[in-house]
Amino acid sequence: MSTEIAAPAERSHRFDAFADWLFRNIVTIAGWFVLIALAAAAFSMYWGGREAFEQFGLGFLWSQDWDPVREQYGALVPIYGTVVSTLIAMIIAVPVSFGIALFLTEVAPTWIRQPLGSAIELLAGIPSIIYGMWGLFVLAPFLAEHVYPRIDENLGSWPIIGPLFSGPPLGIGMLTAGIVLAIMIIPFISSVMRDVFMTVPNRLKESAYALGSTTTEVVWDIVLPYTRSAVIGGIFLGMGRALGETMAVTFVLGNSHHINASLLMPGNSIAASIANEFAEATTPMYQSALLALGFVLFIVTFIVLAIAKLMLMQLRKREGN
Incomplete structure (x- = not known):
């Protein structure tokens, strides 16, 4: 049995x-x-991209040449455009995302938090090509007619920052690309920040309010220290999204293989160069140069995310985790 x-x-x-x-x-x-x-x-x-690396060596990274006729290629202009447009996007997106997340978690009435949060998530799901078309047909003409002429008139003659804001009001250019990128990554960063801020225990905030703290003091003394590591991680996640963006930037950047000090002038980026020219790459060296650009973008993104990881590790050590 x-x-x-x-x-x-x-x-x-x-x-x-x-x-x-x-x-x-x-x-x-x-x-x-x-x-x-x-x-x-x-x-x-x-x-x-090995043929391009073998032909041009490390000079490929800091050469401004991009001439398919003579088959002379360099990655400096696309790298410059990628970095500058991403920095502009982050300068705009981080404060706005921070304000959105704080509004949804600390200030907004309860009845509006869910609809507004759903709207932000909906923005994150819009295809990038829609942002690019909107930037080209709506944002760029508006900036060229109403904003950039005034920027050039008021800031273009300043001694230090003047060269950054001078030039013809074309509408398309580095600043326009940065604005479009910022609008694209705001939903990602703000969603991460909102979810992170919601993890702060209510008893901590209520204790601070009971001691007489204002909302501003609670945010700076309680919410941010508690969520600092995750907030930085969300910011770098948005930066990684901006570095690799293709279609939205391709529409509004201008596809110019020249480095201009002015942010109002057209430029180029790694992703936009590949998207614009891959169909026209009829020679092996041309195709190799574009693939080499893709490898450079991979390395740049890897370095940025590695720096973010190291920063988060240092923060966790300081916090005792």
Whole structure:
């Protein structure tokens, strides 16, 4: 009798062990798949761009030449445009996202928090090409007619910052691309900040209010110190999104392979260069240069995210985690 009872139990134990082994291997494969896909993408871009790297060496990174006729290529202009447009976007997006997140968690009435939060999430789901078309047909003409002439008139003659805001009001250019990028990444950063701010225990904020603190003091002394690491992570997540954006920037950046001090002038970025010119790349060296640009973008994004990770690790050490 005991043998008859033990047999089903043993079969059940073997099945549970097999199911556990299968589950562990499936999730292990899923985890390794991320690293393998990342390494494969980086290697494929490097291998595709090896001809350009062999031909131009490290000079490819700081050369401004981009002449498909003479087959002279350099990545400095796209790198410059990528970095500058991303910095403009972050300067605009971070304060706005911070204000949106604080409004939704600390100031807004309860009845408006859910609709406004849903609207922000809806903005995050809009395709980037829609932002690009809106930037080209709506934002750029408005800026060219009403904003950029006044910026040039009032700031263009200043001794230090004047060169950054002088030039013809074309509408398309580095500043326009930065504004469009900022509008694109605001939903991502603000959503992360809002979710993080909501994790702050109410008892901490209520204790501060009970001691006479204002809303501003609660935010700066309670909310931000408690969520500092996650807020920085969300900011760098938005920066990574801005660095690799393609279609929205392609519409409004201008596709100019020249470095201009003025933010009102057209420029270029790595992603926009690849999107604009890959279909026209008829020679092996031309294609290799574009793939080399993709590898450079991968490295730039990797460095930015690595810096973010190091900063978060340092913050966690200071916080004792």
